[in-house]
Amino acid sequence: MTRLIAAAGLMAACAAMAEARPVSYEDAWTVIGEHDREMTALWAHYTPHRSYSLGYRGEWHREQDMVFQGAQATWLVNRWFAPDSQGNLYLFGAGGLAYGVDSNPMDTSPAGSVGLMADWETRRVFVSYMGRAFAATDGTAHAMHAARAGFAPYIANTGGLHTWLMLQVDHAPEADEPVGVTPLVRFFQGPVLFELGWTVNADKPLVNFTYRF
Amino acid sequence: MIKTLTLALAAAGLAFAPAAFADPEPRSTPELEAALAEGGERVVVDVLGAVCDFCALAMTRTFERRSEVAAADVDLDSKTLTVVLNPGDDLDDATIADLIERSGYDLQGIRRGEG
Numbered sequence: 212m213t214r215l216i217a218a219a220g221l222m223a224a225c226a227a228m229a230e231a232r233p234v235s236y237e238d239a240w241t242v243i244g245e246h247d248r249e250m251t252a253l254w255a256h257y258t259p260h261r262s263y264s265l266g267y268r269g270e271w272h273r274e275q276d277m278v279f280q281g282a283q284a285t286w287l288v289n290r291w292f293a294p295d296s297q298g299n300l301y302l303f304g305a306g307g308l309a310y311g312v313d314s315n316p317m318d319t320s321p322a323g324s325v326g327l328m329a330d331w332e333t334r335r336v337f338v339s340y341m342g343r344a345f346a347a348t349d350g351t352a353h354a355m356h357a358a359r360a361g362f363a364p365y366i367a368n369t370g371g372l373h374t375w376l377m378l379q380v381d382h383a384p385e386a387d388e389p390v391g392v393t394p395l396v397r398f399f400q401g402p403v404l405f406e407l408g409w410t411v412n413a414d415k416p417l418v419n420f421t422y423r424f
Numbered sequence: 425m426i427k428t429l430t431l432a433l434a435a436a437g438l439a440f441a442p443a444a445f446a447d448p449e450p451r452s453t454p455e456l457e458a459a460l461a462e463g464g465e466r467v468v469v470d471v472l473g474a475v476c477d478f479c480a481l482a483m484t485r486t487f488e489r490r491s492e493v494a495a496a497d498v499d500l501d502s503k504t505l506t507v508v509l510n511p512g513d514d515l516d517d518a519t520i521a522d523l524i525e526r527s528g529y530d531l532q533g534i535r536r537g538e539g
């Protein structure tokens with residue numbers, strides 16, 4: 212049962228990764244905070260090369276009283292350029308420890324995940340997809356995926372306030388609520404990206420932020 | 425019915441065609457103007473894939489770290505990076521191409537001696 216709870220929590224956490232992109236410009240840092248229907252997470256990633264980032268990832272799965280802490284590497288496999296659009300394909304892998312907190316007696320267990328993310332955007336339209344598989348040394352292994360689509364109701368230039376209206380759908384088959392549907396609004400200005408949404412079928416908020424420096 | 429469909433298609437075409445609102449001329453900023461007033465050289469770099477403020481931030485910060493650069497600005501509308509060099513300094517085309525690449529983007533062209 213503990214294994215199932217841990218697996219469901221980690222899979223649900225992946226939903227918030229549908230948009231997180233820690234690979235930045237060289238010698239830059241990216242801090243990402245995520246709070247969704249299942250968990251709260253914090254990333255701090257450094258980009259030593261334009262193609263990959265390395266850093267810490269911590270997750271608190273509130274419903275399951277479980278914490279995952281570890282290191283994650285994200286590889287920008289390819290970026291497709293066009294005058295008015297950009298597409299990206301990422302692979303990522305994380306390794307660390309998962310353990311129970313509060314009422315969860317789960318022992319500390321080595322755990323890890325692998326996955327991919329893809330996105331394509333213009334200044335008007337955005338679509339993304341991600342899939343992730345998780346495994347722990349106790350034999351747990353699961354997968355999930357999520358997709359997002361959005362559009363910008365107006366176009367802002369550099370430094371202006373960019374606003375996006377988006378819809379995110381995530382699917383985690385073993386979770387209590389297998390499908391999450393989350394309309395959200397994104398505000399984006401300079402080094403700060405902030406998202407506020409509501410998972411309508413779980414009646415829970417989504418709050419994400421990204422800061423680059 | 426046909427008129428409704430035509431309007432809908434036109435609206436959809438506008439939504440998926442960002443080039444329709446593109447401004448070919450790079451914008452200026454007080455920082456660029458101040459650097460030009462000091463006698464710096466203006467270089468305009470055409471880039472591919474710049475669609476958001478993170479893209480602009482990446483290029484601006486990468487170039488502003490260079491001692492040769494007095495000011496830099498990315499204009500998403502014109503898809504350009506404008507750099508003003510310090511008087512007497514130079515950044516050759518190969519270095520600019522390398523910096524754009526390190527920012528995570530792609531160079532389309534370099535223009536010097538305009539404005």
